[in-house]
Amino acid sequence: MSEFGYLNQKLASQQIAERVATAQRSRVPGTYKPHGRHALAHRLHRMADRLDG
Numbered sequence: 296m297s298e299f300g301y302l303n304q305k306l307a308s309q310q311i312a313e314r315v316a317t318a319q320r321s322r323v324p325g326t327y328k329p330h331g332r333h334a335l336a337h338r339l340h341r342m343a344d345r346l347d348g
Contacts, residue, residue: 329337 328334
């Protein structure tokens, strides 16, 4: 039984590592798109910077 559990854990770890690698590859460096209230705050700060500039 312990060998079966070890194999399941090893398989799960491998799948997690593959998903992390895929997510890192598909991510474009330097781009960040905030959502919700963070996006609103970002737009307000940008507008304030334009008004101050």
